[in-house]
Amino acid sequence: SSTFMVASHAANKGAKPDPVFAVSKAATDAIAAIGKEKVVNASIGAIYDEEEQFASFPAVQNYFKQISPEELMNYAPIGGLPDFLQAAIDVTFQGNFPENSFARAVATPGGTGAIRHLFFNYLEQGQKALIPDWSWGNYRTIAHEHQRDIDTYMLFDENNRFNINSLKEKTGALLKVQDRVVVVFNTPAHNPTGHSVTDADWVQIIDFMKECAQDQQKKIILLLDIAYIEFAGEPEETRKFFRLFHDLPQNILVTIAFSMSKSFLIYGMRSGALIGLSSSQEVVNELSQVNIASNRGVWSNGTRGAQRLLADVWKNPQLKEAIDQERAAYRQLMAKRAGIFMEEAQEVGLNTFPYHSGFFITIPAANSAEATQKLTQDHIYALALNKGIRIAICGIPTYKIPGIAGKIKKAL
Numbered sequence: 001s002s003t004f005m006v007a008s009h010a011a012n013k014g015a016k017p018d019p020v021f022a023v024s025k026a027a028t029d030a031i032a033a034i035g036k037e038k039v040v041n042a043s044i045g046a047i048y049d050e051e052e053q054f055a056s057f058p059a060v061q062n063y064f065k066q067i068s069p070e071e072l073m074n075y076a077p078i079g080g081l082p083d084f085l086q087a088a089i090d091v092t093f094q095g096n097f098p099e100n101s102f103a104r105a106v107a108t109p110g111g112t113g114a115i116r117h118l119f120f121n122y123l124e125q126g127q128k129a130l131i132p133d134w135s136w137g138n139y140r141t142i143a144h145e146h147q148r149d150i151d152t153y154m155l156f157d158e159n160n161r162f163n164i165n166s167l168k169e170k171t172g173a174l175l176k177v178q179d180r181v182v183v184v185f186n187t188p189a190h191n192p193t194g195h196s197v198t199d200a201d202w203v204q205i206i207d208f209m210k211e212c213a214q215d216q217q218k219k220i221i222l223l224l225d226i227a228y229i230e231f232a233g234e235p236e237e238t239r240k241f242f243r244l245f246h247d248l249p250q251n252i253l254v255t256i257a258f259s260m261s262k263s264f265l266i267y268g269m270r271s272g273a274l275i276g277l278s279s280s281q282e283v284v285n286e287l288s289q290v291n292i293a294s295n296r297g298v299w300s301n302g303t304r305g306a307q308r309l310l311a312d313v314w315k316n317p318q319l320k321e322a323i324d325q326e327r328a329a330y331r332q333l334m335a336k337r338a339g340i341f342m343e344e345a346q347e348v349g350l351n352t353f354p355y356h357s358g359f360f361i362t363i364p365a366a367n368s369a370e371a372t373q374k375l376t377q378d379h380i381y382a383l384a385l386n387k388g389i390r391i392a393i394c395g396i397p398t399y400k401i402p403g404i405a406g407k408i409k410k411a412l
């Protein structure tokens, strides 16, 4: 018998070290040894400014300095402050609410909480959620934590376009063995490639999901993880695709993992929401009821101060304008960094996945572990993915970008 104490389902959990933590420690060690100027830490998952300091919005800092202790620190209602929930829906759609639809939201600690609730409450134990092969590693962690499993569809086809055929094939296969599917899309500004699903792709995806829904016994649940949407372009552009979800059959539920982490650069304040969108009022009422109960049973309430911020941003045009401007400046900064990298990649013949916007660029690399190890000789610390190298342009100051693409090319 084992001398360890955890129950059987928790045995060995977390034994594999977190790869992001490992690279970021190696980068920190290198900085200590040879100095910040010579080291490129390409592993960070947050925006750092041109001086490599943690970036935050002054308007958000000032907001938190002036709100009352009660609004900052008291409990929020279990489901979230009502004006936060309304603001989360309004901010998400911004005039692009699909016709003949109903939406409701439940506050969660970040998008992570929304994903957790969806995987747990909309899949039976042991069923699989369908995620892209290139994707945020935590989907798997969250699924496994709740005795759910994962299957993958190929995000890209041989021309680096959205792989609709793989999505169809995998969704169809799952629907043969499950009464329901939860299909995850992380768009726009996908982690880790910066890819965005186009409106033309969405038309095809929605047509296919409607075909699947013709079998009334099946439940089709889509999860749109929009964690990076505010860094993908102008709101009216990035949200247009929501209009396509009009008049859905009752057995298609569209859910949205709404997150304030990146949008307001308040990653650690843990605020987001699970939003449900359906042609049925009852379906979204159920989403609200069930997930409020889950809040109670998992983490109680979300962070009141962050919820208050979103609600007030939506009520106060001046505050909104100030934050929008500060955010736009960082969006442009990342576009500039990415632009330099992508241009050089083209010059040196380095193949990347199609980057549209966002925090990360990914280079396909069968030998990613070896290549990232080689890169450390050039003092570049990047995350090795399964078959790729992730470059976090969100954290690299512009002056350090030139030359990185060429060094990656050599390391491959």
Ligand code: PLP
Pocket: 045, 109, 110, 111, 112, 113, 136, 186, 191, 225, 227, 258, 259, 260, 261, 267, 271, 272
């Ligand atoms: N989805 C993706 C793709 C992410 O990269 C992240 C954060 O890194 C999240 C969701 C969730 O973030 P949070 O729980 O902080 O909202």
